[in-house]
Amino acid sequence: MRDSMHDSIISRTTAKAIRAMGCFVLAAVIVTQCAQARQPASEAPATLIICDAMVIDGAGAPPEGPRDIVIQGGRLTSILPSAIPSRCSPSDASEIASTRRIEARGKYIIPGLIDMHMHFIDLVPLDYQYKLLIAHGVTTVRVFSIGEMSPEQMVTEKRHAASGSVVAPRLYIYPFLSESPGDPRFHSAEDAPAVVREWKTKGIDGVKMASLPGEYPDVLAAVGAEARKQQMGFAVHIAQDAVYPMNAVRVAEAGATTIEHHYGYAEASFTGQQIQQLPPGYNFANTPERFYQTGAAWLQADLGKLHASVIDSLLATSVKTGFTMVPTMVSYEPNRDVERAETLDWQKDFALPILLHQWTPDPKNPESSYFHHWTSTQEADWSQVFHRWMDFIDDYKNRGGKVAVGSDPGFIYNLWGFGTIRELELLEQAGFSPLETLHAATEAGALALGNHQLGVIRPGYTADLLVLDENPLEDLKVLYGTGATRLDADGKPVKVRALRYTVRDGHVFDVQALLQELTSEVAAQRTSTPVVK
Numbered sequence: 001m002r003d004s005m006h007d008s009i010i011s012r013t014t015a016k017a018i019r020a021m022g023c024f025v026l027a028a029v030i031v032t033q034c035a036q037a038r039q040p041a042s043e044a045p046a047t048l049i050i051c052d053a054m055v056i057d058g059a060g061a062p063p064e065g066p067r068d069i070v071i072q073g074g075r076l077t078s079i080l081p082s083a084i085p086s087r088c089s090p091s092d093a094s095e096i097a098s099t100r101r102i103e104a105r106g107k108y109i110i111p112g113l114i115d116m117h118m119h120f121i122d123l124v125p126l127d128y129q130y131k132l133l134i135a136h137g138v139t140t141v142r143v144f145s146i147g148e149m150s151p152e153q154m155v156t157e158k159r160h161a162a163s164g165s166v167v168a169p170r171l172y173i174y175p176f177l178s179e180s181p182g183d184p185r186f187h188s189a190e191d192a193p194a195v196v197r198e199w200k201t202k203g204i205d206g207v208k209m210a211s212l213p214g215e216y217p218d219v220l221a222a223v224g225a226e227a228r229k230q231q232m233g234f235a236v237h238i239a240q241d242a243v244y245p246m247n248a249v250r251v252a253e254a255g256a257t258t259i260e261h262h263y264g265y266a267e268a269s270f271t272g273q274q275i276q277q278l279p280p281g282y283n284f285a286n287t288p289e290r291f292y293q294t295g296a297a298w299l300q301a302d303l304g305k306l307h308a309s310v311i312d313s314l315l316a317t318s319v320k321t322g323f324t325m326v327p328t329m330v331s332y333e334p335n336r337d338v339e340r341a342e343t344l345d346w347q348k349d350f351a352l353p354i355l356l357h358q359w360t361p362d363p364k365n366p367e368s369s370y371f372h373h374w375t376s377t378q379e380a381d382w383s384q385v386f387h388r389w390m391d392f393i394d395d396y397k398n399r400g401g402k403v404a405v406g407s408d409p410g411f412i413y414n415l416w417g418f419g420t421i422r423e424l425e426l427l428e429q430a431g432f433s434p435l436e437t438l439h440a441a442t443e444a445g446a447l448a449l450g451n452h453q454l455g456v457i458r459p460g461y462t463a464d465l466l467v468l469d470e471n472p473l474e475d476l477k478v479l480y481g482t483g484a485t486r487l488d489a490d491g492k493p494v495k496v497r498a499l500r501y502t503v504r505d506g507h508v509f510d511v512q513a514l515l516q517e518l519t520s521e522v523a524a525q526r527t528s529t530p531v532v533k
Contacts, residue, residue, distance in 0.1 A: 044164060044506040045100035047072050050467065051088035053104035055079065057457045058111035058442035060435055063473070069109065071463040074505040078459055100508065102501065108471050110438060111455050112139025112464030112504060114445030115169075115420045116326045117235075117260055117406025122147035124352050128521065129409075129416045130161070130168040132350065135481050135514040136417030139464040139504040140170040142406075142449060144208045144235070151175040155203045164507050167514070170464075172449055174206040174235050175199070177214045177223060189218035193226035205449075206233030206257070215242035217254070224255020228321070233257045233449065235326075238264035240294050241284060244275045249310060252317040258326045258448055260406065262389050263294060266301035268310045276300060287370040292378055295335060295385040303388065307395050315401055324402040324448040327393055329426040330419045331408040335382040338371050341413040346482045349519045351415055353526055359412055369412045394431035397440075403427070404448050405441040421479045434473040463506045470498035481515050 047070065054065035066082040080087075088101040118141040120129050126146070133141065146154050154173045161168035177195065178186055185191035192214070196207060207227050213219055215238065227234040236256040238246060240263070246254070248264030259265075267276060276297045284290055317323050334341035347356060362368040397403050405427070407419035420441075427437045446455030453461045470478040477484035478498035486496045502509045 044074060045098070045508070047099040048102070048463070048503070048506055048508065049087050049099060050102045050104050050109065050465075051086050052082045053107050053109045053467070054471070055457055056108060056110045056435075056438060056473065058438060059456045059458070060439050060443075062435070063108065063471070066105065067109075069457070069465070071503070071506050074463050076457065076459055076461050076463050076465075079457065102467060102508075104467055106469075107500065108468045109457060110137075110466050110468065110472060111442040111457055112466060112502065113137045113420060113441045114140040114142075114405065114449070114455055115407050116142045116258065116324075116404045116445050116448060117328050117408045118143040119408065119410050120146045121410045123358060123410075124355060126157075127166065127168075128352065128518070130166065131514050131518055132416040132418070132481070133169050133420070134167055134417075134502050134504070134509050135499075135511050135518065136421055137466040137479060137499055137502050137511075138169050138417060138420050139502060140172070140445070140449075140454065142172040142174055142206075142233075142235070142445075144174050144176060151199060151204055152202055158203075162505075164505065167509060170504065172205045172233075173203075174208045174233060175204060176208045176210060178209075178211055187213040187219070189216075189222040192219050192223050196223060196226040196230055196232065200230040200232060204232070206235060208235045208237070209256075210237040211239045212242055215239055215246055217246055217250070220246060220251065221254040227257075228255050231450065235260055237261060240290065243267050249313045249317075252314055252321070252323045255321065257322060258324045258404070260326050261328050261408075262298070262332065262385075265310065265392060266297040266306065266388075268313075269302045269306035270300065271302045271305055273300070287366070288372060288374070291335065291370060292381070295332070295382050298385045298388045299381065301388065306388075306392060311392075311396050311399055311401070314396065315399060318400075318402060322402070322447065324404050324444065325393065325396060326404050326406040326448075327389070327427075328406045328408045328423065329386070329389070329430075330422045331411070331414055332382070332386075333422070333426070334369075334371070334412055335374075336379050336386055338374050338379065344413060344418075346415065346418050346480070347413075350418070350481060350522060352522055355415070367411070390426075390430035393427075397432065397436065402444055402448065403432075403440050404445040417481060421476065424476045424479070428476060434476065437476065438472065463503060465503045466499060467501040467503070468498045469500055470496060472498070481518070 050069040052066040054063045055067045056063050068080045068082050068087050069076060070078045088103045115138050120126055120143060146157055154175060158171040158173050161171050185195055207223060209215055209220060224234050234256050235258045236251050237260040238251055243264050247268035248259050249268040251259060251264060277300060278293055282289060282293060314323065358367060359369050361372045363372055393403060405423050407423050409416045409419040424437050424441055427440055428434060443455040457465060472478060475484055478496060483495035483497035485493050488494045499511045502511055
């Protein structure tokens, strides 16, 4: 749920973060962070055949099968009706050596998930964050920051992740334009485009804007135009100190390929005012106040205008530019129910202790939870915000608008992978059908990235897919690492974990093995002796 001010501090070093927490940490955690050991991935087989599966293609088509999927060289080469005898029965010894087969009778195949709003942090090992994503079927992420890495270092990490030598999703790199505030070019509409051109030559995929000076109208328009010229993406988080005059309609018209979060839409609907009404004593630098009041803008929205001319304008721009909405509802959900966020069942087994400590409210730590005094009235107001926001997202989708999935993890009880699946649930709650939800998490994200051979199970496309024991259209919860609760034959509750394999570029990752590694890592650190200040 980072806003523009949190974006400016998210890349603190581990040492700084530990000091900010008063040095109450686990010794084992520090060792792990310093080591940052990279776990190698298994080699992709020359040929991978998945047999007898039901296929949900991600493009909106209903399930179909049984089908056999053939993958070679990281590409889906063919999708065939299942055969008798089965293609999973090798005919000779040479096939056994060069081909891997997965018998998927009764299982479901969907494309790998694409998370369009990602941050990685220095506080915990990068491999831990990667493994959580792969274990939840996330094969591609659009990442805005990787700890303290420079844009050039982020590109190096992108190539390392793509090499197949580590367990990692595919990375699309969109650094913050204001990452180096000492560079005077960020303040100038004449000079800022030069940064975009430089980043293009270095292999950077796009630009992230989240604050002034980049969001001054002339600078934002100049960067948007240059990004489009360079065929780069342009993601904008509209900061509260920039939302007038650059509301969502104007930001989209200025060239944003995506708008992150919920900012700027309600403000575009104002009729009896141009600027949000705020208390006289409001202080933008006060984090709890800021997060409450940025949501409260929705309570001042003109709903008629919001669902008419605002959506009309965004749709018209989308036809020209491919503009896509990336809501990241999961990152704001604690605002409407703090206790739910604090007691999520995955925390015990999958959240490293240092993360839980970091998220504990602490006015002295700007990266902690800001719920120092969060009231039932504030939760009620944010519940109303969610009603209006969800109705708007669903209406935008129903009228032809593009919506993609983003989770914004690492901050306030939002863990990598788990946040992505929760965002799918929230889209369904907003009114998306399960097929529409999977489309938002796959093809819609790929198109927003400009990759027209990703996000769909189709011959010739990149071989990113998930093998599931259960039908995700019946219950998206089966995608969680903790699974979905079911009753066994004796009426006792059991957890059903449906995701069996994540395939990225033809590399096969055993999800259940990854989950076991993660729980073992967390358990080991929970039993370590704390070092107290």
